[in-house]
Amino acid sequence: MPVAVKLMVREKKNKLKYYREVEILRVLQKEVSRSGQGFPLLFHYEELSTAYAVIMEKLGKNLKELMQERTSNMSLKNVISIGI
Numbered sequence: 001m002p003v004a005v006k007l008m009v010r011e012k013k014n015k016l017k018y019y020r021e022v023e024i025l026r027v028l029q030k031e032v033s034r035s036g037q038g039f040p041l042l043f044h045y046e047e048l049s050t051a052y053a054v055i056m057e058k059l060g061k062n063l064k065e066l067m068q069e070r071t072s073n074m075s076l077k078n079v080i081s082i083g084i
Contacts, residue, residue: 002058003043007051018045018052025056 006021008014025042032039040057047053067074 004040004056004058004062006054006056010048010051014052018047018054022054025054 008018022042022045025040028039029042038059040059042054042056044055045053061069
């Protein structure tokens with residue numbers, strides 16, 4: 001199973017973002033069954049000496065990969081879909 005690793009520099013401004021993201025993923029993991037699509041499973045999270053780390057299931061390609069595949073700009077429909 002592919003995983004995604006997210007690292008945030010351990011700064012005051014990122015602390016609340018880290019805690020919110022982990023809490024949301026934990027709640028979603030409890031509420032949504034494993035067959036629920038669109039929400040990654042949270043495998044591990046930890047405060048390191050220089051960063052906040054979150055390890056979760058990788059659901060698909062990241063935005064950079066999607067943009068590199070396209071030869072033209074993304075449509076408004078695609079941008080809105082990513083935002084939701």
